[in-house]
Amino acid sequence: MDLEQIEKLVEIIEKSTLKEITVEEGNLKINLKRENNAEIQNVPKNIERKTEIVEESDEESFITSPIVGTFYSAASPETPAFVRVGDTVKKGQPVCIVEAMKLMNEINCDFDCEIEAVLVSNEQKVEYGQPLFRVKKI
Structure with a gap:
């Protein structure tokens, strides 16, 4: 050849x-x-992100996530949740933990209120500004 x-x-x-x-x-x-x-080739994808507009009234408010991370309702799996529906919460009281970059960030309430609804599940990913609890200001 x-x-x-x-x-x-x-x-x-x-x-x-x-x-x-x-x-x-x-x-x-x-x-x-x-x-x-x-x-x-990187083909840009149009990702539609649905956001819910949350309006607060004098009686009904929301506790929102100040950071992106993972929501935890308790300090550990063996301990009870920080708050439950119907609980009265005082200003400065911890209501949950949001883990971000392996740091556990305790989320404290900014006002006295009563928990009306927990809007996220334990270990759920949460976004900045996402409502975590629906509350009634006291």
Whole structure:
């Protein structure tokens, strides 16, 4: 097999969809493989993020997450939740923990209130500003 025949084999594999070709002639064996040089393109995706507009009234308010992270209703799995529906909460009292970057951030209430609803589940991912509790100011 001469150089021209080898060049023709290279052309054949380049122009075809073949990924590999092996040719044996006597004691000579040639194996040609196509490398996958396909370019990877980042295609922007339009991600629609639904947000809920939360309006506060004089009686009904919300305790929101000050950071992005994971919501925990208790200090540990063995301890009871910081607050439950119907509990009265004093200003400065912890209501939950939001873990961010392996740091446990205790979330404290900014005003006296009564817990009307817990809006997220334990170990749920939460966003900045996401309502965690619906409360009634006292």
